[in-house]
Amino acid sequence: MRLSDTIFALASGAGRAAISLLRLSGPDSALVLTRLAGRLPRPRQASLRRLRHPETGELLDEALLLWFPAPRSYTGEDSAELHLHGGRAVLEGVSAALLACGARPAEPGEFTRRAFLNGRLDLTAAEGIADLIDAETAAQRRQALRQAGGALAARYAGWGERLTRLLAHQEASIEFAEDGIPNDLDDEVRQGAATLAAEIAAHLADGGRGERLREGLWAAIIGAPNAGKSSLLNALAGREAAIVSARAGTTRDVVEVRLDLGGVPVLLADTAGLRDTPDEIEAEGVRRARRRAEEADLVIALFAADAAPDAETLALLRPGTVVVANKVDLAAPPASIGGIAPIALSARDGTGLDALRSLLEREAQSRAGLSEEASLTRPRHRAALGEAVDWLEEAQRAPLPELAAESLRAALRSLGRLTGRVGVEQVLDVVFGDFCIGK
Ligand SMILES: Nc1nc2c(ncn2[C@@H]2O[C@H](COP(=O)(O)OP(=O)(O)OP(=O)(O)O)[C@@H](O)[C@H]2O)c(=O)[nH]1
Ligand SMILES: [K+]
Numbered sequence: 046m047r048l049s050d051t052i053f054a055l056a057s058g059a060g061r062a063a064i065s066l067l068r069l070s071g072p073d074s075a076l077v078l079t080r081l082a083g084r085l086p087r088p089r090q091a092s093l094r095r096l097r098h099p100e101t102g103e104l105l106d107e108a109l110l111l112w113f114p115a116p117r118s119y120t121g122e123d124s125a126e127l128h129l130h131g132g133r134a135v136l137e138g139v140s141a142a143l144l145a146c147g148a149r150p151a152e153p154g155e156f157t158r159r160a161f162l163n164g165r166l167d168l169t170a171a172e173g174i175a176d177l178i179d180a181e182t183a184a185q186r187r188q189a190l191r192q193a194g195g196a197l198a199a200r201y202a203g204w205g206e207r208l209t210r211l212l213a214h215q216e217a218s219i220e221f222a223e224d225g226i227p228n229d230l231d232d233e234v235r236q237g238a239a240t241l242a243a244e245i246a247a248h249l250a251d252g253g254r255g256e257r258l259r260e261g262l263w264a265a266i267i268g269a270p271n272a273g274k275s276s277l278l279n280a281l282a283g284r285e286a287a288i289v290s291a292r293a294g295t296t297r298d299v300v301e302v303r304l305d306l307g308g309v310p311v312l313l314a315d316t317a318g319l320r321d322t323p324d325e326i327e328a329e330g331v332r333r334a335r336r337r338a339e340e341a342d343l344v345i346a347l348f349a350a351d352a353a354p355d356a357e358t359l360a361l362l363r364p365g366t367v368v369v370a371n372k373v374d375l376a377a378p379p380a381s382i383g384g385i386a387p388i389a390l391s392a393r394d395g396t397g398l399d400a401l402r403s404l405l406e407r408e409a410q411s412r413a414g415l416s417e418e419a420s421l422t423r424p425r426h427r428a429a430l431g432e433a434v435d436w437l438e439e440a441q442r443a444p445l446p447e448l449a450a451e452s453l454r455a456a457l458r459s460l461g462r463l464t465g466r467v468g469v470e471q472v473l474d475v476v477f478g479d480f481c482i483g484k
């Protein structure tokens with residue numbers, strides 16, 4: 046990737062559409078645009094222009110152009126937007142003309158990568174933009190907007206500044222201290238490191254809610270054969286995703302549906318009924334059901350109200366498990382199952398379904414809803430912040446001021462990798478690798 050290249054890409058969705066949006070960015074943008082459109086539009090003002098192939102003079106389209114001279118553009122470079130008619134031939138013709146002018150197709154994420162390299166945003170904000178494009182639910186969108194707007198960036202930059210001050214004090218104390226005698230300044234640095242470590246640790250101890258909201262929660266329905274698990278999955282999904290039948294042992298494979306529970310994306314799994322069985326295939330289904338229950342963030346244990354609660358499912362109840370008594374159209378639900386008051390449900394006639402859905406929404410939000418403060422959203426953030434805490438603790442234990450300074454520097458490097466201020470090349474490939482082209 047060379048910043049001296051001028052790059053272009055389709056920024057809107059591919060395929061037939063009313064309008065296609067082409068993006069152009071790089072040092073030759075003005076030249077390229079002039080060759081295509083005759084002259085440059087006024088900065089940031091939409092202008093209608095005929096686009097011609099620079100070599101053949103062939104008319105390609107009549108398009109709306111936007112010209113963003115550096116540095117006031119998304120990338121911080123000279124950039125332009127070409128709003129073309131959405132046909133494939135138009136897009137191909139204009140792309141060929143751009144190639145003829147020396148521009149090249151952009152790599153995935155290259156526009157945002159340039160914005161980062163030009164200091165327009167930090168790495169966490171860039172990740173927020175990627176998440177915004179992928180957001181499926183309202184809560185995901187809000188989290189991504191907050192991060193793209195620099196909520197994490199501001200927080201981490203603030204910690205970085207405090208750390209830099211601590212390091213400066215520590216170095217001053219090395220400079221001025223009499224040999225081997227700790228002074229007040231050392232204590233002050235130690236105290237500052239402890240406070241900062243505690244703040245970062247509190248930010249880390251959020252139960253992974255930001256990561257869960259970004260990735261989606263895993264939920265699973267478990268229960269005895271014929272408890273009505275597949276019926277419940279279908280009722281929640283609003284479609285016949287899983288086969289329902291009166292025969293015990295119908296479901297074997299895990300059947301998944303995606304749900305939006307109060308803004309939290311949830312992958313809900315229907316599983317095989319839990320029982321000992323000589324049938325090899327069903328037994329494999331039961332193993333998968335147990336594994337799903339272990340991996341799930343949210344487990345719904347389903348019992349049939351007209352039967353005694355089965356030992357297999359009772360054994361899997363944990364704090365936080367949602368316990369449901371189904372088939373209340375056939376029998377009254379018990380007051381307690383495994384010490385928990387069940388939600389009364391009839392998957393057949395819909396009784397209790399709204400109450401169950403509300404409970405599931407609350408449970409999903411408490412595990413992955415938006416918190417007041419911006420949450421970290423990626424394992425990368427967790428790893429870097431964890432490292433910073435370790436180094437801050439190391440700094441407090443350091444027997445020599447020189448060693449304390451070294452640990453503070455290491456903590457600063459961990460924060461720097463997080464925001465993209467130091468040692469970034471490898472990180473950049475990870476962050477921008479999963480962007481789409483045109484962003
Ligand atoms: N009366 C009544 N019948 C129900 C209710 N929910 C499910 N059933 C019936 O119970 C039987 C089993 O339903 P399923 O949804 O297949 O049960 P399952 O738990 O998925 O069963 P397996 O996949 O075999 O473990 C079917 O005949 C359903 O129509 C309910 O609320 N009331
Ligand atoms: K069944």
Ligand SMILES: [Mg+2]
Pocket residue numbers: 274275276287288289295296315316317318
């Ligand atoms: Mg089933």
